[in-house]
Amino acid sequence: MQFDIFKKKRLSSLLMLAILAAFTYGAMIITQYDVIKGFSSIPKSIHWGLSSFYPTAASLDNLPSILIQLGRTVLTSVAATTVAAVFALFFSLFGSKVTKVNNFLSVLSRGTATVFRNIDVAAWALILLFSFGQSALTGYFALFFVSFGFLTRAFIETLDEVGGHSIEALRATGASYPSIIIQAILPSSTPQMMSWILFMVEMNIRSATLVGILTGTGIGFVFDLYYKSLDYNTASLVVITIVIVILILEYLSNYVRRVVL
């Protein structure tokens, strides 16, 4: 019996591998992707990058306007994330199996989160373009929806993980539901939740660039503008500022994590 289990597991791994290989090969045929050509073009693109995609002294003149747009993008991302976090907190309290009020609300809030999370941020931006047009609001809501879905899911997992034991103890003392949440659940889960929020801010700054290209706002728009007008030097400057901001943010969030955890 024991051996059968191992044999079965090995067989199913092999099967999975074969299916994956078949899919990859099929996809390559359909899209006419040439592996050799794909890899041999890497040096060429590196060469192009080095020879034209770098900032020059002239492009530095555009720095102030780039920084203003970048600042807007960062603020939009932070605002979208924090507001989404507030909503996510309530939905996750209803969704988590340790803090849920009843099964109906739990399924409902998990379902809502799944829908919002599984629609990509670019898809959200395109959908919202119809309602808000090319404005900062479109980008804001696209980021907000995705963050909301993601954070709800992450918070539910945090609550499931940290909550159980202390909830039981406080329920046994006769404490009311809101008191239990505020006195026991939040103190034990805030550090992890903070950590998720910081992660989401980082993610959102990255997505905001892409969304900005679609909605014509923020740093994404600036990049698109210079790139399409063939001003690769300034476009590269934009990329560099984004990278720097993300690095600073990562440093900050690591610092905050160290302090709160």
Next chain:
Amino acid sequence: MTTLLNVQHVSKQYGHDTLALSDVSFSVNEGEFVSVIGPSGAGKSTLLRCINQMVDTTDGEIHFDNAILQQMNKRELRGLRTNIGMIFQHYNLVERLTVIENVLHGRLGYKSTVAGMLGLYKEEEKERGIELLEMLGLREQIYKRCDQLSGGQKQRVGIARALIQEPKMLLCDEPIASLDPNASKRIMDHLKSISRSMGITALVNLHQVDVALSYSDRIIGVSGGKIVFDGSPKEVTQEIIQSIYGSEANDLMVKLGGQNAI
């Protein structure tokens, strides 16, 4: 002696096929120290949680302090729980909060929702918390975070949290199962002396038969969801251990009659 707790023909079914308790009846007098023993999965934890209705019963009635639990609404149940302190194997503290904050959680059942949410504790409550912690030998730890404490210290915080409720009864679900022998002895001594000096009734689930025998006024043996023994520790014989634990009994190596087991 007055009866504090009266369990009448209680059954508990989980889902469709797990009958955790079947037709359980017993009563506990005020101030009694009763241990519940039985093999893993016998239904000890379920039994304890039925008494404060953390788990609702499928059948039967539980009378506590002249009230019938099965007839209580939500608000009355919260009131009932303030009268029953509970102590857990894994202490169930909020690890990131300080010792005193955890102890004061025991008062939340008495507070309005708003006062509870804001954590508004009275000065007397704080003083009582500190007094209890000093009694349990935790004077140095009052303002420490709970994740810095040892297991035995955490359990004492758990006891203080239960005591600040001013309970009529303590339910202890394997209070020493995660502790070393020294800490175990200390916790059991505390529980026993609390029960004696404050007149608090105690119902304690235990894995260690010898501990149960040496500390209890009465032993209740549970097996397969049924009570198979209910009597004083002196009446416990090797045959009775056998009937409670079945084939596990031989591994238990219980020294019957040994009064200083740990």
